[in-house]
Amino acid sequence: MMADELEFHRWLRARAEIGDGVDVSIGDDGAVCALPNGTRMVLVADAIAEGSHFLSDDPPELVGRKALARNLSDIAAMGAVPLYALATAALRRGCPDDVPRRITTGMLELAREFGVRLVGGDTVSHDGGTVLSVTVVGCIAPGAAILRSGARPGDVVVVSGRLGGSFPHRHLRFTPRVAEARTLLDLGPPSAMMDLSDGMALDLKRLCEASGVGADIDAASIPVHGDVDPGPETLRHALEDGEDYELLFTIAPEKWEIVKAAWPHEVPLTAVGRVTSGALRLVSGGGLGVPWPRGGHVHT
Amino acid sequence: MMADELEFHRWLRARAEIGDGVDVSIGDDGAVCALPNGTRMVLVADAIAEGSHFLSDDPPELVGRKALARNLSDIAAMGAVPLYALATAALRRGCPDDVPRRITTGMLELAREFGVRLVGGDTVSHDGGTVLSVTVVGCIAPGAAILRSGARPGDVVVVSGRLGGSFPHRHLRFTPRVAEARTLLDLGPPSAMMDLSDGMALDLKRLCEASGVGADIDAASIPVHGDVDPGPETLRHALEDGEDYELLFTIAPEKWEIVKAAWPHEVPLTAVGRVTSGALRLVSGGGLGVPWPRGGHVHT
Numbered sequence: 150m151m152a153d154e155l156e157f158h159r160w161l162r163a164r165a166e167i168g169d170g171v172d173v174s175i176g177d178d179g180a181v182c183a184l185p186n187g188t189r190m191v192l193v194a195d196a197i198a199e200g201s202h203f204l205s206d207d208p209p210e211l212v213g214r215k216a217l218a219r220n221l222s223d224i225a226a227m228g229a230v231p232l233y234a235l236a237t238a239a240l241r242r243g244c245p246d247d248v249p250r251r252i253t254t255g256m257l258e259l260a261r262e263f264g265v266r267l268v269g270g271d272t273v274s275h276d277g278g279t280v281l282s283v284t285v286v287g288c289i290a291p292g293a294a295i296l297r298s299g300a301r302p303g304d305v306v307v308v309s310g311r312l313g314g315s316f317p318h319r320h321l322r323f324t325p326r327v328a329e330a331r332t333l334l335d336l337g338p339p340s341a342m343m344d345l346s347d348g349m350a351l352d353l354k355r356l357c358e359a360s361g362v363g364a365d366i367d368a369a370s371i372p373v374h375g376d377v378d379p380g381p382e383t384l385r386h387a388l389e390d391g392e393d394y395e396l397l398f399t400i401a402p403e404k405w406e407i408v409k410a411a412w413p414h415e416v417p418l419t420a421v422g423r424v425t426s427g428a429l430r431l432v433s434g435g436g437l438g439v440p441w442p443r444g445g446h447v448h449t
Numbered sequence: 450m451m452a453d454e455l456e457f458h459r460w461l462r463a464r465a466e467i468g469d470g471v472d473v474s475i476g477d478d479g480a481v482c483a484l485p486n487g488t489r490m491v492l493v494a495d496a497i498a499e500g501s502h503f504l505s506d507d508p509p510e511l512v513g514r515k516a517l518a519r520n521l522s523d524i525a526a527m528g529a530v531p532l533y534a535l536a537t538a539a540l541r542r543g544c545p546d547d548v549p550r551r552i553t554t555g556m557l558e559l560a561r562e563f564g565v566r567l568v569g570g571d572t573v574s575h576d577g578g579t580v581l582s583v584t585v586v587g588c589i590a591p592g593a594a595i596l597r598s599g600a601r602p603g604d605v606v607v608v609s610g611r612l613g614g615s616f617p618h619r620h621l622r623f624t625p626r627v628a629e630a631r632t633l634l635d636l637g638p639p640s641a642m643m644d645l646s647d648g649m650a651l652d653l654k655r656l657c658e659a660s661g662v663g664a665d666i667d668a669a670s671i672p673v674h675g676d677v678d679p680g681p682e683t684l685r686h687a688l689e690d691g692e693d694y695e696l697l698f699t700i701a702p703e704k705w706e707i708v709k710a711a712w713p714h715e716v717p718l719t720a721v722g723r724v725t726s727g728a729l730r731l732v733s734g735g736g737l738g739v740p741w742p743r744g745g746h747v748h749t
Contacts, residue, residue, distance in 0.1 A: 154572055157549045164557060170532070171566055180568035182533050184588050188488040192568055194584060196537035198575035232470070233482050237496035237582040239539070249457045257464065266471055268480035268492055272454055275498035277577015282537040284494060284584035288484050 173294060176359070178226035178343050179287070181294045191229035191287040191294060195219045199278030203321065209248050209279075210255030211321040216281035217256045219346065221263055221325035222394045226344040228295040228334045229287035231263055231327060236270040239280040252281065263327060293334065300341040300360035300399035304424040307339075307405065309416050310395040312349060313387035314376030320392040329414050330396055336408045339398035348391035351445020356397065357429045366422035366441075368433040389444035399424050473594060476659070478526035478643055479587070481594045491529035491587040491594060495519045499578030503621065509548050509579075510555030511621040516581035517556045519646070521563055521625035522694045526644040528595040528634045529587035531563055531627060536570040539580040552581065563627055593634065595698070600641040600660035604699035604724040607639075607708075609716050612649060612695065613687035614676025620692040629714050630696060636708045639698035648691035651745020656697060657729045666722035666741075668733040689744035699724050 158176070165174035172189070173181040179193035197219065199205055203212045217234055224231040236256060240248060249272055260267050265285065309326055326344070333339055341360055345352050349371070357363055368384055374393075377386040395416075400408065405420065412418060422432070430438035458476070465474035472489070473481040479493035497519065499505055503512045517534055524531040538552060549572055560567050565585065609626055626644070633639055641660055645652050649671070657663055668684055674693075677686040695716075700708065705720065712718060722732070730738035 156546075157572065160550055161553060164553075165568070166566065169566075171568055174566070174568045175570070180533070180535070182566070182568055182586070184484070184488050184490065184532070186488055188484050188486055190484065190490070190586065192533060192535055192584075192586065194535035194537050194569050194582075195571045196539055196573050196582065198539050198573045198577075200576055201573055232484070233480070233492060235480070235492055235494035235584050237494050239496055239498050239577075239580040239582075246456075250460055253461060253464075266466065266469075266474070266482070268465070268471055268474045268482055269494050270475070271495045271582075272457065273496050273498045273501055273580070275578060275580060276500055277498075277539075277580070278575060280539040280573070280575060280577070280580045280582075282494075282496065282539075282571075282580075282582035284492075284535050286482070286490065286492065286586065 173296060177296050178223040181289065189289050189291050191224060191227045191289050193220050193223040194282065194284045195223060196280060196282040198280045205278060207321060209251035212279065212281065213252035213255035214259045215321050216283045217259050218323060218325050220283045220285040221327055222344040224285050224287045225325050225327040225330040226342050226396065227289065228293060228330050228338065228342065229289040231265045231285050231287045233286045234260060234265050234267050234283055236267065236281065236283045238272045239275050240272060241278055242274045242276055295339050295342040297341055297343050297356045297359035300356060300362050300424045302362055302424050302426045303402065304340050304399035305402055305405040305420050306364050306366065306399055306422040306424060307418050307420050308349065308372065308395055308397050309418055311372040311374035312393045312395065313374045313390045315390055315392035319376055323394040325394060326396045326416065329416055332414065333398065333408065336411055337400050337404045339400045342396060342398040345393040345395045345397050346391060348389045348445035349397060350388040350442045352397060354429055354441060363425045363427040363429045364422050365425055365430050365432045365438060368431050370419060370421045372417065372419045388442055391445060473596060477596050478523040481589065489589050489591050491524060491527045491589050493520050493523040494582065494584045495523060496580060496582040498580045505578060507621060509551035512579065512581065513552035513555035514559045515621050516583045517559050518623060518625050520583045520585040521627055522644040524585050524587045525625050525627040525630040526642055526696065527589065528593060528630050528638065528642065529589040531565045531585050531587045533586045534560060534565050534567050534583055536567065536581065536583045538572045539575050540572060541578055542574040542576055595639050595642040597641055597643050597656045597659035600656060600662050600699035600724045602662055602724050602726045603702065604640050605702055605705040605720050606664050606666065606699055606722040606724060607705065607718050607720050608649065608672065608695055608697050609718055610695040611672040611674035612693045613674045613690045615690055615692035619676060623694040625694060626696045626716065629716055632714065633698065633708065636711055637700050637704045639700045642696060642698035645693040645695045645697050646691060648689045648745035649697060650688040650742045652697055654729055654741060663725045663727040663729045664722050665725055665730050665732045665738060668731050670719060670721045672717065672719045688742055691745060
C-alpha cells in the first residue's frame with residue numbers, strides 16, 4: 150500500500166477489462182482467469198518491503214514465510230486451492246550471502262505445509278532494503294470463486310479468529326486460512342469473502358462498497374486478540390491494527406446455521422453483525438449506531 | 450542477478466522437485482506446471498531494479514514496458530503463448546503521484562500489443578529505488594515446451610536479431626520474440642532454446658551446460674548490432690553486453706533448412722556454429738578454436 154494507492158487503484162480498475170477469459174480482474178483478492186480450454190486459475194500477487202511490512206532485523210526465514218503467507222491468504226479469500234508459487238527478491242547490495250537461502254527456506258517450509266510448489270523466481274541486488282514479491286497460482290471450479298461483491302442485505306457478517314495486535318510479532322507467523330475457506334465453500338458457500346490485511350475498519354468498508362451494501366456491526370461482538378492490551382483503545386486496535394489475515398465473510402442466515410453446527414476447525418468463527426441496505430455503522434450495546442471508523446492500517 | 454546468484458541458484462535447483470504436476474521447475478526460462486485436469490501452464494517471474502536494470506531518470510512508461518517485456522521474452526524462450534500478467538511495484542516513498550500510472554501505462558501498451566491481460570498486482574512504498582516484479586502465465590501443449598537441455602551434437606546454433614550495445618537505449622524498447630518463437634515451434638521445433646539476457650558468452654554456456662554438450666562458434670558469423678561501435682572490442686560487446694533479448698536456439702540441420710526457407714519474420718536468424726560433444730569454443734577464421742570468453746553481463 151502506498152500513499153496514493155486508493156486513487157491509483159480507482160484509475161487501474163477503470164482499465165481492467167472483464168470477459169474474454171477473465172472472470173475477475175483487479176479489485177478483488179485475486180483474479181480468476183481461463184486457459185484456452187476453459188480451465189480456471191486464480192492468480193494473486195503481493196509484495197512486501199523492509200521498513201513497511203517487516204523490519205531489517207526480522208529473521209529472513211520469517212520474512213520469506215510472510216511474503217508467501219500473504220498470497221496464500223488471498224488465495225484462501227477467493228476460496229481457491231493454492232498450487233504454485235513464484236518469488237522475486239530485491240536484496241540490499243552486499244547483504245550477507247545466506248540471506249536469499251534463508252528467505253527461500255522460510256518460503257519452502259510454508260509451501261510444503263500447504264502443498265504448494267515453488268517453481269520460479271528471480272533475485273536482483275539494489276541500493277535499498279529487501280523487497281519480496283510473490284505470485285501464487287491456484288485452481289478453482291468455474292464460477293466457484295467467492296468475491297467481495299456478493300453480500301446481500303440480511304446476510305450475517307462473520308470473521309475468523311481474533312483481531313488486533315498482530316504487529317510486531319504475529320504478522321510474521323500467521324497461518325493463512327486456506328483450509329477454513331475450503332470448508333466454508335463446502336458448507337456454505339459465503340456470499341462474499343476477503344482476507345483482513347488492512348484492518349476490519351477499512352476492509353469491511355471495501356467489501357460493502359464492492360457489494361453496494363452497508364452493515365450494522367455489533368461492537369461488543371468483535372473478537373479481540375489476546376495480543377491487544379485491554380483498555381479504552383482495545384476496539385480501535387481490533388478494527389484498525391491490520392495484518393490479521395483472518396477471513397471476513399458474509400453468508401445467508403440459514404447457511405450460517407449449517408456452518409456453525411458443522412465447523413470442524415480450531416479457529417473460531419464469530420458473527421459480528423448483519424448486512425443492511427443502509428450505511429456501514431458500528432452499533433454498540435443498546436443499538437445506537439455510530440459512523441464506521443475511518444481507520445485501518447495503510448502501509449505508506 | 451546478484452553477486453552470489455550462481456551459487457544460490459545451484460542451492461535452489463537442488464531443492465526444485467520435478468513431477469507431481471511440475472514438468473519443468475527452477476533453472477530454465479520458465480516453469481511448466483499442470484492444473485489438476487492436466488492442462489499445462491508456463492509460469493515466469495522476473496524483477497528489475499533501479500540502478501541495475503534502468504536509471505532513475507528513465508521514463509516510467511519504458512521501465513514498466515521493460516519489466517513486462519523481459520517476462521514475455523522468457524515466455525517466448527519456452528515456446529509458450531503469453532496470456533496473463535501480474536505486476537508488483539515497490540516505489541520510493543514520496544515519488545511523484547503519477548509514477549505508478551505511468552509505469553502501468555507502459556505495461557498496458559505492451560500487454561495489448563501481445564494480447565496479454567494485466568489482471569493483478571500490488572504497490573508498496575519503501576526507502577529505496579523502484580523495483581518492479583512481473584509474473585506472466587502462458588499456455589502450451591503438454592510436452593511442447595522448448596527447454597535449455599535438448600541440444601544434441603550436430604545441431605546448428607542459431608541466434609535471432611543482432612547482438613550487443615543494448616544498454617543504454619535499446620534495452621528499454623526491445624520487442625520480445627514471441628511470434629518468432631511460435632513460428633520456430635511450427636517449423637522446427639528447435640532442440641533447445643533460451644532468451645539472451647546476460648549476453649551470449651554466459652547464456653550459451655548455460656545452454657551447453659544444461660544440455661551436457663559443447664559448441665564451436667564461428668566468431669566471424671556472430672551478428673553484431675549497429676549500436677556497437679566498430680573496433681577491436683566489437684565481438685566482445687556482441688558476446689558480453691547482455692540485454693539482447695534475442696532467441697538463442699539449437700536445431701537439427703535438416704530442420705534448420707526448413708526454417709531458413711520458410712522464415713516469414715523481419716528479424717533475421719543467423720547460424721553461428723555447431724553443437725559438439727566437446728568444449729564450448731570460439732573458432733575464428735581458419736578453424737583454430739580458443740576457449741569461450743568467460744564474460745557476460747551479470748547484474749550485481
